[in-house]
Amino acid sequence: MSRPLIIATRESRLALWQTEHVRALLTQAHADSADPISVELLPLTTKGDQILDRPLAAIGGKGLFLKELEQAMLDGRAHLAVHSMKDIPVDMDDRFTLCAILPRADHADALVSGKYATLDELPQGARVGTSSLRRRLQLLAARPDLEVLDLRGNVDTRLRKLDEDQYDAIVLAAAGLQRLELHERIRSRLVAPQWLPAPAQAAVAVQCVSGDQATIDALAPLHDIDTANIVNVERRLALRLEADCHTPFGAFAEAVESGFKLHGLLGDEQGKIHRGDTQVTGPDDETTIDALAQQLKEAAGQA
16 A cells, blocks of 8 residues: 555543554554555544533533544545444444454453542442443442532543532543553442443444555554454444444343353433343344344333
8 A cells, every 4th residue: 555544533641552552553454565565644632522521411422523534534634533432322433444444451440539449439429530421320229429510521521620629520431541650549340230321332443435445455454353342232222223323232242152141231310220231142133133122112101
């Protein structure tokens, strides 16, 4: 490939880490090629990064972290974009495709606090920050007495707000903290199936324009089929539930001998959590995934 590959990326420290990781993997994968790949970065600020005074659900959801990067690809200013896969809508614009999904890191959410090691240790009425409806619902299911407050911004901003005592604890994705070498900030991991993450949480995805075969071929060595199968099971459940930024929803699939064990969580309008799980053969097992989606929707009064 004679042209340099240009990667569109958000400018946060975590987004740049993920993009640099993809650049390193790409360079390594093609190091022995007769035509080694040159990779350049195009840092951009998205609407989701700019509007920090309102919850994501109030301004359009996680898709706001993609639009400027997608437009750069459509304009020809970039060939690909790197995202946290949980930020990619399950009904992604069909002008784009996911040309690589990297191996999944730690799926868990993390409780971060300067004083308290677990949810149980938090005092009555403790202030806990999160930007996620899914996390809010699970926090209140475990501890109805908590005061759950909205928390926006990148990882560093959220940690700063915690350190300024605006919150007693916050909940973040463990993988993001680990990637930024902030392992010591994790007081406890909130793990599946007791606590469910967002679909595809901790997986990094590379997006490009559909039909850009040169870019698709260049990214092929980075694709991890095992991770892709697992996160696509989770995303298919989200699609069947028609889950969006206003839907408190979690999913986690784990590999078992006969396929995958899929766990799902859906919140209702009263803030009650409904859970279910099922055995699926793979990401194309629509009948079984549809049945779990229907079970959850009926339990939540959404059928």
